[in-house]
Amino acid sequence: AQSVTQLDSQVPVFEEAPVELRCNYSSSVSVYLFWYVQYPNQGLQLLLKYLSGSTLVKGINGFEAEFNKSQTSFHLRKPSVHISDTAEYFCAVTRNDYKLSFGAGTTVTVRA
Amino acid sequence: GAVVSQHPSWVICKSGTSVKIECRSLDFQATTMFWYRQFPKQSLMLMATSNEGSKATYEQGVEKDKFLINHASLTLSTLTVTSAHPEDSSFYICSVLGARGSGEAFFGQGTRLTVV
Numbered sequence: 001a002q003s004v005t006q007l008d009s010q011v012p013v014f015e016e017a018p019v020e021l022r023c024n025y026s027s028s029v030s031v032y033l034f035w036y037v038q039y040p041n042q043g044l045q046l047l048l049k050y051l052s053g054s055t056l057v058k059g060i061n062g063f064e065a066e067f068n069k070s071q072t073s074f075h076l077r078k079p080s081v082h083i084s085d086t087a088e089y090f091c092a093v094t095r096n097d098y099k100l101s102f103g104a105g106t107t108v109t110v111r112a
Numbered sequence: 113g114a115v116v117s118q119h120p121s122w123v124i125c126k127s128g129t130s131v132k133i134e135c136r137s138l139d140f141q142a143t144t145m146f147w148y149r150q151f152p153k154q155s156l157m158l159m160a161t162s163n164e165g166s167k168a169t170y171e172q173g174v175e176k177d178k179f180l181i182n183h184a185s186l187t188l189s190t191l192t193v194t195s196a197h198p199e200d201s202s203f204y205i206c207s208v209l210g211a212r213g214s215g216e217a218f219f220g221q222g223t224r225l226t227v228v
Contacts, residue, residue, distance in 0.1 A: 032215040034215075034216075036219075041121075041203075041222065041224065042221050042222060043116070043118070043205050043207075043219035043220050043221045043222045044156075044205070044207075044219040045219070046216060046217075046218075049215060049216060051214075051215050090155065090156070094215065098144070098209050098215065098217065099146070099158055099161065100146070100156075100158065100207075100217060101158075102155040102156045102157075103155060104154070104155045105154075105155050
């Protein structure tokens, strides 16, 4: 079975500053990796995914993530955040059965 | 990607009654759907995998007689919470598995269930 650890439960950040959300996973087999964003009382929206190929993945809204197999990490970054980026962010992994295992989530609060 | 609609978006029911939540794939034929549960300030936990035309597969610890899942067509899966109790109050979210090989799931907007 795979598991996901999001190292930061809350990340406060000022507008236009960079942000990094950390995610580590454990799995004995190859996995697919995802980052999702959730706004209050809404479902999840995919930010980006890593299936194979280039380890640097670019997603929507200026987010990117880097897959590091040796460190079993998939950290999410954005060079300059906006107020509208305030949300809950979830890292998730799945094997080829497509059942997602989610991390505990990171709350990002962007302040002016 | 697929557009997934859940209904209702919120519901309040009395303890002991049953509640049905619908998950519709509006523009994609969904052979496989997933049902998740999310408690406040917590992550999503997979409850079951819903396969069109066959019985759902439940995760360990999920009561199949309490959470009835029906996936009778390629566009609709339903989750019925039977004899609901206050501890069943939660945010329920469905997702649709996208095209094979894409590895992507598309989520509904969720249903907030409050049992009083």
